[in-house]
Structures are given as C-alpha cells and as structure tokens.
Amino acid sequence: MDYAYKSPVSQKTLILLCISLFLMQELFAVSLPSPAVVETIEFNKGFVPLFGDGNILHSDDDKSVSLQLNQYTGSGFKSCDLYNHGFFSAKIKLPSNYTAGIVVAFYTTNGDVFEKTHDELDFEFLGNIKGKAWKFQTNLYGNGSTSRGREERYTLWFDPSREFHRYSILWTSDKILFYIDDVPIREIIHNEAMGGDYPSKPMSLYATIWDASDWATSGGKYKVNYKYAPFVAEFTDLTLHGCSVDPLEEFTTPSCNEKNVTSHFADVTPEQRMAMNKFRQRYMYYSYCYDTLRYPVALPECVIDPLLREQLKDTGRLKFGGKHRSHSQRRSKTARGRRYGN
Ligand SMILES: *[C@@H]1O[C@H](CO)[C@@H](O)[C@H](O)[C@H]1NC(C)=O
Ligand SMILES: *[C@@H]1O[C@H](CO)[C@@H](O)[C@H](O)[C@H]1NC(C)=O
C-alpha cells in the first residue's frame, strides 16, 4: 500500500515523524547497564488475582498475563508477599487504539494492610486518544500522606501499545528510582525532612486496569468507549526482587540483606544520569516540585533544576490542586479497583 500516494500530507508527517524518531533514538542510544539482569517469576508463583478474575488471562507457560477491561469490570493482580524494599519490574504492553478514560497502573502499596497510613509508589498510564502521545505519571505516598501528592507527568518517546517495554520501581531506604527500560526517569533521594512521607513499611506489587473516565484523559473530557472493548494490558517478565516479609508477622527474612538485593539497581551511571536529565527536560510536562500554586514552598525532597523551572513555571494550565476528591470518595467510586489521587 502506498500511503504517500493516498495522502500527500502524510509524506511530510512521515518525514517529521522520522526526524523525531531519530532524535529520540539518539537521545537514548547510550549503552546503559541493564537493570533487567534479574530473575523473573511465573505468575502463579508470585501473584494472586485482586479483582475481575475472569478478565485475567495467563499464557500457557504462566510467564505472561493479560489484564482486560470490558463493560462489566476491569481486573488486577497483586504479589502474594510484601517486600521490605526491593526492585519491582515488568515488561508491559498497553492497550492500543482508542483508550481514553482507561488507567493501567503498576505500583507498590500496602493499602490493604495499613488503611490509614499506607505507603505507595506508582506508575500510572492515562489512556490515550488514537494518534496522540501517551501520557503517564509517577507518584509516591508515605504513611498515608494522601493530602500531599507528589505527581510528575510525562509523555513517552515511544508508543507503549506497540511493543513491550520494561517499567521498574526501585525502593531502598536511601532512594527511589523509576525506570523505563534502562533509563531512570525519576529519582527521589530520601531526605530526613520528608519524615513519614517517605515509604517505609513493606509493600506488595500491584497491577490493575480500570475505568477512570471521570479524570484520566484530559481531566475526564474523553471517556471510555466500550465499542473498542475489551482493552488488554499485557504483562511479562515479572520481577519481584526484594526482601520478602511474612505477611502476618511483618518481619523480614533475617538472611535478606536489602543492600545486596537492590544495590545493582540503585547505582546510576553518568550515562544514565544524562539520559534521565534529557528525558525530564523533553518529556516531563508537570512536576509538583515546580507547582508553586499548589506548594508555595517546595516539598523537602525537591531538587530544583533551573532549566526545568523555566519550562514548568506556567503552572496555570495544569489541573492540579483544588480539585482533589477525597480519598474515600475515590475508593468507593472505583470499588475494588484502583483509587487514585489525580
Ligand atoms: C484497532 O482498531 C481497528 C479498527 O477498529 C481494528 O481493526 C484493530 O484490530 C484494532 N487493533 C487492536 C490491537 O485491537
Ligand atoms: C505515621 O502516621 C501515624 C498516624 O498518623 C503516626 O502515629 C506515626 O508516627 C507516623 N509515622 C511516621 C514514621 O511518621
């Protein structure tokens, strides 16, 4: 098929696309030490369904699992164990086509155990209108700090529905790192002034897909359209690399040394740091650290980059602050699905 012939405009679009793809490839062409050199776990060995059991499909070898959302329910799974620090990772392929209003979340939390004082680290992919760049956010809560969201929002340098990419969360007592493939995209250094806001209690790994029509895509402007259902998010190469904790006793296996388990993923090379800075300069479009309307005094862990401050100073267009629904409202709205803070 000759697309250029059918639509002369697309030729120009293609060239622009190629240039931007070239720039993106160049951006992350540095050879980075892979965080992916870690054992993966079969679904049944490490996870249990969370909700929408009928919408969770396993591959024959149990190394991959897909979560579906249809007009009846979304679905989700969680790790059987809680971990006191660790490296949590999966290769994920997001639903394609029209996915407005859909949220796919990949996160660690202990909300089931500590309802009022939970800790949480999130990747959240916020549905997409075909042809538009995918958006996603990362966030953290500690000891129930739901009134202090720490969201950052970004676009991606690739289409996450076309192939699998690895998304990873590293959590140590010193720092938190979010990775996409081998690129660290966000680093939070544990600052004492954060107090309980820094996640400190054992967490499980979760993945969910659910209908967030009321807020996910352009602040709720675009809803889920079930004409395109089912929406399928695929997960493979699941990694639970941490110090597991007895869920009843809540003590860590004494032989597990946090540093030994996580150090490989905690060391950011100069090349990775460069890639992280480039990613943040080009793809981050919101950060709570620069939202002076919401936080006139930046939260203690914020390290202000003058370049980013220049780019993100126009906080007016961002729909944060003032419109937060309460935690309990969100929880009831999504039933057993994922409650969420913007
Ligand atoms: C996307 O939508 C088109 C047209 O509705 C359909 O033919 C195609 O199979 C869909 N792709 C996926 C992966 O669902
Ligand atoms: C967590 O919150 C609880 C209840 O508000 C409080 O008693 C406790 O001291 C907090 N823990 C930390 C580490 O801040």
Ligand SMILES: *[C@@H]1O[C@H](CO)[C@@H](O)[C@H](O)[C@H]1NC(C)=O
């Ligand atoms: C941690 O790793 C070091 C070096 O590999 C090893 O000597 C030490 O025994 C390990 N500690 C634990 C608790 O596994």
